[in-house]
Amino acid sequence: MTIGTDFLQNSKNNSSSNSDDANFDTNMVIILAALLCALICALGLNTIVRCALRCGRRVAMEQQLSGAAATSPGLKKRALRKIPVEVYGPGTSVPETECPICLGDFADGEKVRVLPKCHHGFHVRCIDTWLAAHPSCPTCRSSIVDRTDDDKGGANSQEPGPTVPSHVIVEISEGR
Incomplete structure (x- = not known):
């Protein structure tokens, strides 16, 4: 009987180990997906900020040039x-x-x-x-x-x- 009990405990441990591996794999996939989404959002925000700064500089330069043209014409x-x-x-x-x-x-x-x-x-x-x-x-x-x-x-x-x-x-x- 001891052999049967050991077998049952081993199979029980193996099944809990398999479920732990499945839970770990699922958690890892969720974490990686969240990190990928965060990376995409960060890159998108970076692009938006750079575009806004570039447009702001362009507008400032145009205003400065138009002001300079009004004060010092040819x-x-x-x-x-x-x-x-x-x-x-x-x-x-x-x-x-x-x-x-x-x-x-x-x-x-x-x-x-x-x-x-x-x-x-x-x-x-x-x-x-x-x-x-x-x-x-x-x-x-x-x-x-x-x-x-x-x-x-x-x-x-x-x-x-x-x-x-x-x-x-x-x-x-x-x-x-």
């Missing part, structure tokens, strides 16, 4: 016409061989506008488009215009050069 057509234009060729003083804006080579006989302060040369159509929106050289970023204070501007201005409305002075020097 040159007026009248001021653009005062910047000298040279015909490109063997005897010109333009050191460049290509326009830094469109990256096109200068051809002999082509009109090149030379900026007065930095002496950089550009195709007339390229630099006129640039200067209509920006008051600086696209190559070196030096300012093309000198903004005067309100007490210096106007008809009593002591600074040389032609004046442009809204207290903008464009200086054009002939010497290089």
